Amino acid sequence: MQTHEIRERFTEHFVKAGHAAVPSASLILDDPTLLFVNAGMVPFKPYFLGQQNPPYENGTATSIQKCVRTLDIDEVGITTRHNTFFQMAGNFSFGQYFKEGAITHAWTLLTDPVAEGGFGLDPERLWVTVYLDDDEAAEIWEKKIGVPAARIQRLGMEDNYWSMGVPGPCGPCSEIYYDRGPAYGNEGGPAADDNRYMEIWNLVFMEFERGEGDGKGNFPIVGELPKKNIDTGMGVERIACLLQDVDNVYETDLLRPVIDAAAQLTGATYGEKQEDDVRFRVIADHSRTGMMLILDGVTPANEGRGYILRRLLRRIIRSARLLGARGETLETFMTTIMDTMTPSYPEILDNRERITRVAVAEERAFLKTLESGTHLFEEAAAQVKSTGRDTLAGQQAFTLHDTYGFPIDLTLEMAAEAGLEVDMTGFETAMAEQKARAKADNKAKKHAHADESLYREWVDNHPTEFTGFSELTGDATVLGLVAGGQAVTQATEGQDVEVILDTTPMYAESGGQLGDRGRILTGDAVLDVNDVQKIGKKLWIHKATVRSGGIDLGSKVRVEVDGDWRHGARQAHTATHLIHAALRQVLGPTAVQAGSLNRPGYLRFDFNYTDSLSPGQLDEIGLITNQAVDADWQVNTVETSLDEAKKMGAMALFGENYGENVRVVEIGGPFSLELCGGTHVEHSSQIGPVALLGESSVGSGARRIEAYSGMDSFRYLSKEAALAGGLATALKAPTDELPERISQLTEKLKAAEKEIENLHRQQLAARTGELLERATRIGDITVLATRLSDGVSAGDLRTVATDLRGRLAGTPAVVALAAADGTKVPFIVGATKEAVEKGVRSGDLVKLLAGYIDGRGGGKPDMAQGSGADVDGLEAGFAALRDEIGKF
Template identity: 55%
Template sequence: MVPSASVISDDPSILFNIAGMVQFIPYLTGREPAPFSRATSVQKCVRTEDIEEVGKTTRHGTFFQMNGNFSFGDYFKEGAIRFAWTFLTTPEAEGGLGFDPERLWATVHHEDAETVDLWLKETSLPRERIQFRGSEDNYWHTGQPGPGGYCSEIYFDRGPAYGAEGGPEADEDRYIEIWNLVFMEFELSAVRSKADFDVAGELPAKNIDTGMGLERVAFLKQGVENMYEIDEVFPVIEAASRLSGKRYGANHDDDVRMRVVADHVRAGLIIMGDGVRPGNEGRDYILRRLLRRAVRAMRLLGVSEPVLPELLPVSMEVMKASYPELERDFDRISRVAYAEEAAFLRTLESGTALLAQAVEKAGPAGTLSGEVAFALHDTHGFPIDLTLEMAAEHGVSVDAEGFRTLMSEQRERARADAKAKKGSAKDLSAFSALLERGRTEFIGYDSLSSDARVRGLVRDGEAVERAVPGDTLDLVLDVTPFYAESGGQRADRGLLTGDGFTARVLDVQSPVKGLSAHRVEIVDGEIAAGADVLAQVDSEHRFAAAQAHSATHLVHSALRSLLGPHAVQAGSLNQPGYMRFDYAYGDALSASARAEIEDAANTAVRDNMAVSYEHLPLEAAKASGALALFGEKYPEIVRVVDIGGPFSRELCGGTHVGSTAEVGPISVLSEASVGSGTRRIEAAVGLEAFRGLAKERTVLQSLSEMLKVPGADVPERVSSLMERLREAERTIAELGRARVLAAAAGAVESAREVNGVRVSATDLGQVADAGDVRTFVTDVRARMGEAPAVVAAAGSVNGKPSVVVAVTPEAQALGLRAGDLVKEACGVLGGGGGGKPDLAQGGGQDASKISAALDAVAAAAGRR
């Protein structure tokens, strides 16, 4: 039995594991030898391509569990069919699922007559309940180059109440697929669609991949109508019903929303459980979208207050039996989720204000443009269905077609980008071939140099025999002291030398598990595959990187000690002289907390704690108190880094100093938010920390000399000067406003009549801000009495023109609108503006045209 891999995919072209076999792809393709000939698993999967259909049908779900049976070169079609039929039809009391064999159907690929014969030979299934189907249904692949093959699906007949007779070909609502046997025997070189692909040849061994959808079998066995009503999902629907006061089953639209809530809350729970945090890119964005769609659906059910604190614990309670880590980690998970909901509710609040402005501009019975709806959705995260609902409340329609067009264009750009990324993914076949000749032995924990042999050279994904000066390519050794980048630690650098050649090591990566690829630049001579080399790590670079990595462990421990165990690592970067550490926490650190963490880490440095290592089985390491990081995949035997006994104990494959004193000073540079519920600490380490502090000392000394005060008094002196400066600025602003208001009486007297309207137009010259212009205009308008009047004024704010127009009620009755008039002025100034009928403002680029802009307002007022 193999436990579920993380829902996070190792494949950079796939955000989440979308099938039960994903973790076994290296074994199925032969890139890595399978550690077992057979396996059984329950794999967590997430598919989001049909996210908009979730809840609308009962067949679409975001998170699901795929039960799998796998054979790696062991049994094939005959055994797979026999095992599947036996398990499905054996009574529950005898360990099977107890399905009635008279209600089972099978489909096979139309070119796979052999499988039909095996169904008839191995089972009691009659020929009339076996149907041929095309590649769209009965050929399996991952959607990209890799393993593939014919498949045979098993369906359960729910009965005539659910649809038409005739098997899966006739009705897949009545006939529900519960099992898929994939006969994986081919390597696909190109995949253009589900049914259009190129077969490069056969796999090294014929393999079996069984897929049984746990949720589908569960709803059939539990006697409910669909997967949303099973015991792992329906309690969330019940909670949503209780919170909203809406009864499930009473209204189709409400039912859809409750199903969306149940699906997305569960999917979000699982994804966060595997270490993902909401964000704006990749899988982080998918998680954010799921959580926000759940909150949005509850809002449409009439619940406006936070809902995840009520719903998420319900989902955890029903899922913890299958995944106990959800309960252990729920404090972390819930903090992330609740912070995301709070952020989204603030977004909804700001989006509501923007929508209100757009509705007012559209006017009664108007139409909100697709561009506005798209901007609300794309920039502010405002859901389109909420836009439609709220616009309708104000009697305003929405150009939904325009919105959909813009969304479609965005999706096409996203697909093109994803396709480009997928297409540019590195071809690993050359590295896989080298791995077949043996793994790279890493000896860098104990030695910084070693004799080694060049196992192979790879340039642009192709194996080459030799490299010459000026070439930059990947080089694989049988033994290496070079640390390959992983766990946030940058790779080693150094030199490879041999008989007549020298190569500079620029980077080291692990393109396939067990192999180190050294990115080298050939300095002189010629290197060929099979050559003997001396591999030498740059000891200064290694030591500085080790300092940073050990400093990260110290800062992590200090954070957890101060903030609590939920402040766990969410990412890191360790390189010479610098460490960056992301951690889960919702609030900013106070200055005193930041200083306390810095002090605790440096105290650990002063105490010269021993840094030791041991290798333990994973579960034994966890039981010993070693901290395992979320989202990381660990082997069965792990390396435990212990610093000072109880001070810090983590699973870590990185390199470290021998004792904490070797870390040197740790100087925290910044602490800031990098996303909802995630904070980041950056620090200089070792000699770089000292150099940074020395620069600050020099700056302080310079300020001390300029201000003629001791260094300790510099902050107070600067604060005093800043307050005096602010006071001077306030005085200047007040004088400016007084000057502007003093001109108001003159503006009234100089107003001229234009076509029955009094028009006052004033150039105020330099002003402190646009508020002064606005104050002047409203003051002059108040002095105009009851006559129809237009008041315009403009001033230069930091070299840029600002214009304000006010219109009296009597002038508005004649058809004059401030917003129209200010646009006339802004057109002359090379800018734009707008506002309400009685008051509007705008600006432009060219202050030299203020006089012409004011003339344009007067002329427009006369054309009424």
């Protein structure tokens, strides 16, 4: 039985039983707790949590939900049980049937003959598990379904109790297993061997509410839910495995064609070697997951969902190469998996070209990275082994990742295959530094999309000599020119070009300090340098525009740093050291730098700290910083060994591997002593005043201080002084009395606003009597549906509606109000308790009204509201609302 037929039978079975067929939701939902939809019940969470009423006539639904789980991505292929993408078929009851209904529905579908719409499984091979003390479920299975007691096993909370992992709905569950026979393991049921006994369906009896707790079973049950719900999940792939009589899910009709395509492309044979079989399975699994993610709008990226997709696609490419493939493979794999999945997901047909284009573009970019990265890894691995060690340094892994775009997961895989480990602590600290320094407004300038293998020759053989610590001008030779991602021999007027020199006084961006600006001169040619970046920590890339003339490979040039730019950058960078030292004095040694940005006149400093800073702490940090400026301390730099620097007490940030020789920057003796490769002023007084702008959160456990330095600080402080002077003149008060005067004015303003609000509410209350006169009777329900004067806000509508509903209490009544407030049309519907008892639901009436005014809304049975955009549809909407009320 083909998988698409299994899906159809499942849906038809429950539709015949009165369930609403609900299409699969996208893999990407607006749920901040989930990267992807990872369970069939996820789209129904609002109904289980009681946040919304289920919109299904019979209170039951069925769906086959697309799901992705990537926590165990490294296990894919190693066993035959892990898939990153799977289809979860489920049936759901929201306060309707409970245990007996769920058990009966599942059993009949599984065991009914194929000719009668079932799956035709042998009931003698089915086992079930129930929760330890769930006597009710056990009795239903034995007495009403007829499963022998010997094939009913009781398991604990770890196996047979479901919750969302947080306080909320929970309940015991019952799982159905299929005995695949002695060839797959030991006798004794699921409790003895869950490989032989394959789980195919989980029935969750959601009837309780859980409290706080850790783990799957360590939490209290705090009460019962108002309604008992059913949530079940049947694994489509697992049922297909059984009905197609294959060994595992990789051999079903959906995935085996991809394995066959891989065998044809690579020349390898599936089933001969374990390591090859793992690679075949990775290709099959990841091709399907990748295709479905692209289908739902995910594109390859370096973070979030995009990173998961990129990682999947790159694992496919590398697995295919290890099997013997040469050249591109993703188009074949994507075409094959789209063919197998289209019968179940027809929308693939309209997206084939886009899916293929995204996958192939990622493959072409990665193949270049893979070739150079593999060679570099092999060199590094050989070097490690030659010294008798078994661990690849974290900095080496980071260089592969950062400089050559080689993903760390591939480095880990290749290291394992070579019998090596990777120093992940070292890698993560280097990664933390890189992320902390990353600047969103500068990403495009950091070769994020460039093929950095282009620079390999220069990195290896012609590292740049930096002379900028001692000079701002210098002579150099052009070793390389890059334009449009290609090496060129010349650049002409108006062209953007990257210039590689043998030596340069220009500082390349690192340590948070932006690269220098300046000029490159040769003959009549003038190039404006607008950025300088590093490749592999060895090569300086001067990003320039040819303003006049032209430049050739091999040219002798004069390099000039913009002195004003460098001076401002040095001020900001040195100020960062002072702020770091001051911050540690105020907050203690746990406040450690987590990144910085220094540009002329401005700095931002990120540090690890859990609490926000008080105004007093910020003032103290500013005071200590400016005291250090006023002290006119000499800024000393010393080049020494790393061991010697540590003995001196120098701070090494981010746990970076600094190499044999390091540069220590010392300001005021013990006040500030750090390892740093940036440029700095000669004396602290040259920084000028430092003005702290404030501090803020930049993530969990991370804070940020921003400040001006030098003339930017002076201009900022002057502007603040002028503002204070203007306020003092306007308020006729000395500047030192401004806070008190402004506080007094604020209090007066608040009192006036409160008085105005009270008057406004009194006016609204006075109007309710007039509005009641417009009410009419529809049957035995009093109905007031009217438009108020324009300009009435949504909050005012709620106030009036609540007052009216209160005055109508004791009788069935519905109040529907709307108004035009600018471009919006707020509206609200309220119902008395007596009207709700008759079946009136304000939420339903709001949705009805919304349809006439291009709006949306929702709420509870007694009060619901929304907002629309078409005021002209109000009267028709009110008429429809009255007609609907007339049905009660």
